[in-house]
Amino acid sequence: MIDRLQSLENRYNKLNEMLSDPEIINDTNKLREYSKEQSGLEDVVQAYREYKDVSSQLKDAKEMLADNLDDEMYAMVKAEIEELTGSQTDLEEKMKVLLLPKDPNDDKNVFVEIRAAAGGDEAALFAGDLYRMYSKYAENQGWKTEVMEAHTTGVGGYKEIIFMINGKGAYSKLKYENGAHRVQRVPETESGGRIHTSTATVAVLPEAEDVEVDINEKDIHMDTYRSSGAGGQHVNTTDSAVRLTHEPTGVVVSIQDEKSQIKNREKAMKVLRARIYDKYQQESQSEIDENRKSAVGTGDRSERIRTYNFPQSRVTDHRIGLTLQKLDQVLEGKLDEFIDALVIGEQAEKMEHIGE
Secondary structure: OHHHHHHHHHHHHHHHHHOOOHHHHOOHHHHHHHHHHHHHHHHHHHHHHHHHHHHHHHHHHHHHOOOOOOHHHHHHHHHHHHHHHHHHHHHHHHHHHHOOOOOOOOOOOEEEEEEEOOOHHHHHHHHHHHHHHHHHHHHHHOOEEEEEEEEEOOOOOEEEEEEEEEOOOHHHHHHHHOEEEEEEEOOOOOOOOOOEEEEEEEEEEEOOOOOOOOOOHHHEEEEEEOOEOHHHOEOOOOOOEEEEEEOOOOEEEEEOOOOOHHHHHHHHHHHHHHHHHHHHHHHHHHHHOOOOOOOOOOOOOOOEEEEEEOOOOEEEEOOOOEEEOOHHHHHOOOOHHHHHHHHHHHHHHHHHOOOO
């Protein structure tokens, strides 16, 4: 492990030199590539440098024990050795985690797609609750949210809503939200007070750059039509709504959120690129997971991952068996306890399979 860490530090130092080279500074692509690589190495190199410093102090302290020390000094040095040994062990564990294979999409912005599933109007209202929850979470992280497309219902919920979250590391946190979310509560329209169970599905897609997905314009078929709102009334009288079909993959994206056809097409292309990229990634991941089903990961999107129980103010994540009696807080975007536990669960799983 130490050899690998030293190699990474050498590479980090080399990147520092290259990023000061005028030739590279003037090459936008290389500058972006090397800056991204350097940023990805920063945490592990910093931890390794701290480890070397602690190890050096520990060596010096142990050598001091060989000297003729009085009882008081001996006790002080022994206490320092214990403290430094603990720090060294902690840093070793930290470095092991930092050396685990990293998801190349972790630093990316995301598209989140929420759709009402089983439960009619109640499912649509729950989809709205989930949208608000993720918007609050993004706000707490200092990220920006932009709605790409929304299909509302008469009761105030969403049949479907697609929105983008811009923020460094958004995918690393939100990728665990993929799957079916279940709500158990008494609907406002239910006179008998019976608890209903409804579901909404969440898909989190990493934003894809042009260089990552090569889309030939000739492969895209575009239809235009008039935008319509809830109840079918026309929002405007021009064909501003856009439907893009990528014929090789069959991926379809419809956007009517903007009044401008050009802006709708721009949004549709962003979503289309993300969906195609995600489709290829899912296919590739299916091959990897054929022999080993991930216990946490980003998993099967039809899998029920979490239940929100209103009568008992309880939220349960079924993948890691974590239950919190904090429904109100969770719906206000306080998802860190779940996300942190899912990150640790995935890291533990990766540790188990190192060397397979």
